[in-house]
Amino acid sequence: MKYVCEKCGKEHEEWPALTFNSPHYYYILSDEEKETIATIDSDFCTIKHGDHTDRFIRVTLRQTVNDYCEDLDYGLWVSLSEKNFNDYSENYNNEVHEAGYFGYLCSLIPDYPDTLSIHMNVYTQPGNQRPTIQPHESFAHPFVRDYYDGITKDEAKRRIQAMMGE
Numbered sequence: 001m002k003y004v005c006e007k008c009g010k011e012h013e014e015w016p017a018l019t020f021n022s023p024h025y026y027y028i029l030s031d032e033e034k035e036t037i038a039t040i041d042s043d044f045c046t047i048k049h050g051d052h053t054d055r056f057i058r059v060t061l062r063q064t065v066n067d068y069c070e071d072l073d074y075g076l077w078v079s080l081s082e083k084n085f086n087d088y089s090e091n092y093n094n095e096v097h098e099a100g101y102f103g104y105l106c107s108l109i110p111d112y113p114d115t116l117s118i119h120m121n122v123y124t125q126p127g128n129q130r131p132t133i134q135p136h137e138s139f140a141h142p143f144v145r146d147y148y149d150g151i152t153k154d155e156a157k158r159r160i161q162a163m164m165g166e
Contacts, residue, residue, distance in 0.1 A: 003085040015156065016077060018163045019075030023056040023106035024116060044089060045077065045132070055085035056106055059131045064150035072156045076121050078103035078133060088124065088131070099124045103133070112143045 006098050026038055034040075040049045045056040056077045063072040080088065084101040091097035106117040119136040135144040146155075 015070060015072060015160055017060075017073040017075050018109075018159060018166070020077060020107045022141075023077035023079070024108050025054060025106060026056070033043065043092070047099040051161075053079050053082070055082060057085065057088055057103075057122075059103075059133045063147060063149070063156070065153055065156045068156065070151040072151070072159065074107075074109075075130075076105060076107040076109075076133065078122055079106050080122070084122075091124070093128065095127055097124055098126060101131075105133075109143060109159075111159065113141070115141070115143050118144060142147050 022040055023045055025047060026034070029038055029047070036048065038045065040046075043058045047054040057074055058080050059076055059078050061074040061076055063074065065071050080101055080103050084099075084103070087099060088101065091099070101122040101124075103120045103122045105115055105120055107115065109115045118141055119139045120133040121136065122131050122133050124131045135141075135147050137144065137148055151159075
């Protein structure tokens, strides 16, 4: 989709959001395990192990692109505690519910060292939009550094190509 940028007045083509259809821990399950111990839909996923249950929600993250008029959007998954997962799911259709949670990133982002378990602040959004996330600035990881420092247009294009398999 093309649009005229309000910042520079030039026509651009929108970048796709870089999305993950499931948390990594669901993705690596066998087909049988997916059928027997897991449930997933577009916004929630649970995996019931013998002694505990993992709980995940779908979230968004916007990455600043320093030298371009558009930022890079991600559709990611985070794990939440049982209490926070229940609060979020119980208020899922509440258009005015706003809350903050702690979570761990559960998506493997290409071209980075292991991104699983990066500490995240999770913020629900009014109007039933997906929650946004923000990495803890103190967590030492290149993805966290890039989030706070921004990336270049060329880096954003490389990420899109890596995710699209180009």
